[in-house]
Amino acid sequence: MVEEGLSALAAILERCRLNHTTQSRPPNILQSLLAIQKALGSVPLHAVGEIAHALEVTEADVAGVLSYYPELRTRPPGRHLIRICIGESCVANHCDRVLAALRDALNIDVGETTMDGRFTVQRIYCVGNCAVGPSLMVDDDVHGRVAPQKVGELLNEYE
Amino acid sequence: MTRLYLSNDTSARAAGADRLAKAWAHTPGLxxxxTSSRGAFFLEPLVERDMPGGRVAWSNVTPDDLPRILAGSGGAPVSQIPFxxxxxxxxxxxxxxxxxLSLDEYSACGGTKGLERARQLSPGAMIEELKVSRLRGRGGAAFPVWNKWQIARETASDRKYVVANADEGDAxxxxxxxxxxGEPFRLIEGMLICARAIGADTGYIYCRKEYPAAAGTLRAAIERAERAGLLGSGPPGSHGTGFHLEVLVGAGSYVVGEETALLExxxxRRGVVQARPPYPAVSGxxxxxxxxSNVLTFAIVPSILARGGEWxxxxxTERSRGTVVLQIGGRVKQPGLVEIPFGATLEEVLERFGGGMAPGARFKAVQVGGPLGSLFPASRLGIRICYDAFAEAGAILGHGGIVVYDDETDMVELARHFMAxxxxxxxxxxxxxxxxSVRGREILERIQVGRGRPGDLDLLADLGETMKxxxxxxxxxxxPYPVLTAIEHFGEEFRRLMK
Structure with a gap:
């Protein structure tokens, strides 16, 4: 598993390297990290050195980008990523009640993953679904008009 | 065969449009x-059908409503929906x-006419048309669009870029x-016109990660525009292939919506703000x-080219020309998208379009312009929606977001939320x-738990001035504005916790 991950990493880094040399531009660290996360589920901290070497930048450059963006992760999330919207329109629609229901249903807090690895819960500042809030985003699906009492039922759709 | 129209917009789907599509997928004769969404989201899922007098709509539809829609019973002509x-x-x-994703339908409804007109004009004449229109950027800074284009056009360079700021982060x-x-070709057309005016061969759309459907639709639209010969399909800069356009997706971060951070x-790199000047139009x-420019700004450009700056x-109003696109959300009866000429009052917008408060809710405050926008209590709703009136009031229109809070909203918690x-x-x-921001959050947190110190509200005001x-x-x-306006208009809620 570890070896598979590493060879996948090497392949992505090779593509990123090709990409920037053909366009005669400095390497795009953010897009490289997003590509790695897409393939591996996260950007493992122990890979920072190898990524920096391949992109010909410093480890601090890579670690700096990795820690800056909320969507980049150093550990893989649960099978499904639940993002509760706390943008102002959802706040106005009392999304705190949805969050409380989510905590009750899953027994975890924001930033945590359920014991069975099924769900990770995160907060997000606005998913642009303000007219039909409160909103929950599960993976790429946006759910609107989420009633606190319907949260459990909604999560049943995700194995 | 009966043809029904159903929106594929994310919010329509979040309201149940996909559930209808799934339930009706195998209905014979259907x-x-x-389509895109009309933006009357309080009616979604909305199902429409062609009738002799035009489209007729059924609102808040459930799967069981299909028989009556097919029978043509109930429903209201779209032209008679007041919103x-x-x-x-x-x-x-x-x-x-x-x-x-239908380029044919886009063209049939007036699309690509702006580009056709632009092809007949010199870059200088295109910029003149924008000057006459008095269009100002819709992303928040409200800078005259023609001026920016002029600067980029006059700056000599081996290469120039057009970037759409699609990091719509304002809650x-x-x-x-x-x-x-809903109309990706409109954004593409606006960017193409800009590219012609300034002499750019490459463009990027920086789309926020929270909008996966938007990024997917844009990529598909770009592919179609390439096939139709509107966009170049070769690598950027390869000779004679036209304008190369690409979508890049971000990774969160609100500040990346600021133009220098977006370019970083x-x-x-890290999306950190850079000191200006130089401005991106000179060195980006x-x-x-x-x-x-913001997506909406580019999307307005084709209409100006097609119908003329004077129109x-x-x-x-005098210094806010054209239409303003407002997005009403929060505890109103009719949340949705409203496009009207600048100049109506906030109160008129909330009444005529918002339809008043949601059932059972009572008005407390409204915030205009996203998470950095000021709060208005009921006594301040007479303000006109235009750049000048908002600037005078120390407020912003921002990207046109309007969020209504009800009387169950705890203003101290809301202020803490803003600072957090x-x-x-x-x-x-x-x-x-x-x-x-960290000190501000800490002060509000201690007020919230009853440990506020005398002078804390003055300290917040002082801190706010420094940040401003x-x-x-x-x-x-x-x-600081949302926090300070919360204290200004609802100070009693803060002081009550500090006794």
Whole structure:
């Protein structure tokens, strides 16, 4: 598993390297990290050195980008990523009640993953679904008009 | 065969449109067309059908409603829905009518006419048309669009770029998302016109990660535009292939919506704000002249080219010309997208379009312009929606987000939420914002638990002044406003906790 991950990493880094040399531009660290996360589920901290070497930048450059963006992760999330919207329109629609229901249903807090690895819960500042809030985003699906009492039922759709 | 129209917009789907599509998928004699959304989200899922007098709509539809829709019973003519008929739709005129990825339908409804006109004009004449229109950037800074284009055009460079800021991070706003999902060719057309005017061969759309459907639709639209010969399909810069356009997706971060931070992020670095000048129009992406504009701004440009700058400037107020795109959310009866000429009062908008408060809710405050926007109590709703009136009041229109809070909203908690947001999202470049936001959050947290100290509200006011005057960008400079207006209008709630 570890070896598979590493060879996948090497392949992505090779593509990123090709990409920037053909366009005669400095390497795009953010897009490289997003590509790695897409393939591996996260950007493992122990890979920072190898990524920096391949992109010909410093480890601090890579670690700096990795820690800056909320969507980049150093550990893989649960099978499904639940993002509760706390943008102002959802706040106005009392999304705190949805969050409380989510905590009750899953027994975890924001930033945590359920014991069975099924769900990770995160907060997000606005998913642009303000007219039909409160909103929950599960993976790429946006759910609107989420009633606190319907949260459990909604999560049943995700194995 | 009966043809029904159903929106494929993210919010329509979130309201249940996909559930209908799934339930009706195998109904014999039914053809379901997925369109953009009209933006009347309180009615979604909305199902429409062609009738002799035009489209007829059924609102808040459930799967069981199919028989009555097929029988043609119930339903209301779209032209008689007041929320829509009271609007002046320019940029959003075709929304709810066409299929997002049909270039033929886009052209049939007036699309690509702006580009055709632009092809007949010199770059100078195009910029003149924008000058006459008096269009100002819709991303928040309201800078005259023609002026920016002129600067980029006059700056000599081997290469120039056009960048669409699709990092629509203001909570309470969604019009950029609707454009990207609903009429992607309009954004592409606006960017193409800009590229011709300034002499750019490459463009990027920086789309936020939270909008996966928008990024997918844009990529599909770009592919179709390439096949139709509107866009170049070769690698950027290869000779004679035309304008190369690409979508890049971000990774969170609100501040990346600031133009210099966005360019940093586009180059793959931390999305940290840079001091200006130089402005991007002189030295932007990879040090080249770059036009960075919000999605909505680009989307307005084709209409101005097609119908003329004078026509556009004939709408609105003296210094705010054209239409304003408002997005109403929060505890109103009728949340949705509203496009009207500048100049109506906030109260009129909330009454005529918002339809008053949601059942059982009582008005407390309204916030205009996203998370950095000021709060208005009931006594201040007479303000006109235009740049000048808002600037005079120390408020912003921002990207047109309007969020209504009900009387169950705890203003101290809301103020803490604003400061926590600023502390979370500060890029860290300048001290007033990086440290000020954390101190502000701490003060509000101690007030909240009853440990506020005498003078804490003055301290917040003082801190706010420092952030306003000394922050590097509008993020730190505007962040105190929602907190300070909460204290100004609802001070009793803070003081009660400090006794």
């Amino acid at each position: 053809e379901l067309i997925r 829509l008929s009271r609007q002046t739709r320019v940029t959003f005129a075709n929304f709810g009518v066409t299929q997002p 309470g706003t969604y019009c950029d998302r609707m454009i990207m999902e 992020s586009l180059e793959g 992406l990879y040090g080249r002249p770059t036009i960075v 556009y400037a004939s709408m609105g 947001f600023t502390a979370d999202e500060s890029c860290g470049k300048c001290t007033p914002c990086r440290i000020g 005057t000394a922050s590097l960008c509008a993020f730190g400079g505007r962040a």
